[in-house]
Amino acid sequence: MPKDQRVPEPDISGAPARTLRADARRNRTRILEAAEAVFAAKGPSASTEEIAQKAGVGIGTVFRHFPTKESLLKAIMHAVAVRLTEETRALAAEGDPATAFFAFFTRTVEQAAEKKTVVDLLAQAGIPVTVAKPVLALREAVEVLVGKAQQAGAVRPDVRVPEVMALLIGVCQASLHTRWEPDLRARTLAIVFAGLRPAATAG
Amino acid sequence: MPKDQRVPEPDISGAPARTLRADARRNRTRILEAAEAVFAAKGPSASTEEIAQKAGVGIGTVFRHFPTKESLLKAIMHAVAVRLTEETRALAAEGDPATAFFAFFTRTVEQAAEKKTVVDLLAQAGIPVTVAKPVLALREAVEVLVGKAQQAGAVRPDVRVPEVMALLIGVCQASLHTRWEPDLRARTLAIVFAGLRPAATAG
DNA sequence: CTGTAACCGAAGTGGAGACTCCGATTGTAG
DNA sequence: CTACAATCGGAGTCTCCACTTCGGTTACAG
Secondary structure, eight states: OOOOOOOSOOOSSSSOSSOOOHHHHHHHHHHHHHHHHHHHHHOTTSOHHHHHHHHTSOHHHHHHHSSSHHHHHHHHHHHHHHHHHHHHHHHHHSSOHHHHHHHHHHHHHHHHHHOHHHHHHHHHHHSSSOOSHHHHHHHHHHHHHHHHHHHTTSSOTTOOHHHHHHHHHHHHHHHHHTTOOHHHHHHHHHHHHHHHSOTTTOO | OOOOOOOSOOOSSSSOSSOOOHHHHHHHHHHHHHHHHHHHHHOTTSOHHHHHHHHTSOHHHHHHHSSSHHHHHHHHHHHHHHHHHHHHHHHHHSSOHHHHHHHHHHHHHHHHHHOHHHHHHHHHHHSSSOOSHHHHHHHHHHHHHHHHHHHTTSSOTTOOHHHHHHHHHHHHHHHHHTTOOHHHHHHHHHHHHHHHSOTTTOO
16 A cells, blocks of 8 residues: 555645646646636536536546645636736836726726636635735735826825725626626726716816 | 316416415415525525525425426515615605615615625616516616706716616625625715716716 | 556545425315 | 315435546556
């Protein structure tokens, strides 16, 4: 019985614990890609079997890499959070802070309209008490972005981050339920942006 | 075999098909009340058994009155839609149209924060192609309310109903996910309202 | 090339929940 | 009061899904 020790957790982030066999590493990547696609389309309620099928592996392989469906979901959320955070930071760093915030808002809503994963992630980010580090990082990146937009006079100074997050989450949620034409999305965002801008700048 | 004919559907609306026995009518009412409470708290994923228990009847009785979980859900949605529509019409009929719309918006969000049923209902109402009559009536009532508010100059004339519905749904959805203190809710609504008002009136 | 340990995957397990069946119960007509 | 048919209710069925198991397969060291 040569195996008595087992890797306690295949780890959440993305890098395997240590020298994973070649085929194992390949399958792990496939599973992550398939899971991201399926979760984005159908939400967290999608069955593990569907993911396995889409990845071209057996269901047992999925559970070998991710002992729980939840752990798989966390891995995806982690990846999405990191990506969103990077985008947000890039926007905050470069160019005009006045337009950066509104560009971020619009872009996030556009993504959310097609990816349930983004919406679920944002819903987590909206709750003040956040456990996961990547989600916390996303929150902070948004805070920076809002702060800069306010300093630039593009957003009313009395607006706080929580309500911005609430609005962001709300519009994203709504974009999932109603099939938005780009036109409707634009008009809805226009109203929200009008509410966020200083009174003088509105219109 | 004296029974060969059976009522094809216990009907969705609320009134029993015909002279229901006394205990049956009482149980039907209890089931509806219990279902409304449970669905409002836990959403449509709540189990039928929990509803039966809360109503103090066996699960068989629930399925006798409502052959499908979906039919029970429809009955509840119907009732909620009718109630919301009446409230909305009353607001549109009475007093100041300028404040009526904002009062409606605020009140609906407050209700949605505690009742998942309301949110699910609104999500249906947001889709242009609506099947159920009560939901359609709700949409029309909102249209009247928005129209009057616009004529009174309280809402920008270029705003259309779909984006108002989208915003309403969005804020309601968001209020479910984040545990809102009244303070945050008020600030979020203030932003949306500022975006809806004519530029001159804002502030 | 060969042994072996790690890996794969599909059948199997257990539980949850929607829905059914049928003997026990009860309202109600006569 | 009695009979009977409608109603009740909960044990049982069926399906779906997360998760496990284990014999077959494969990558990699020697």
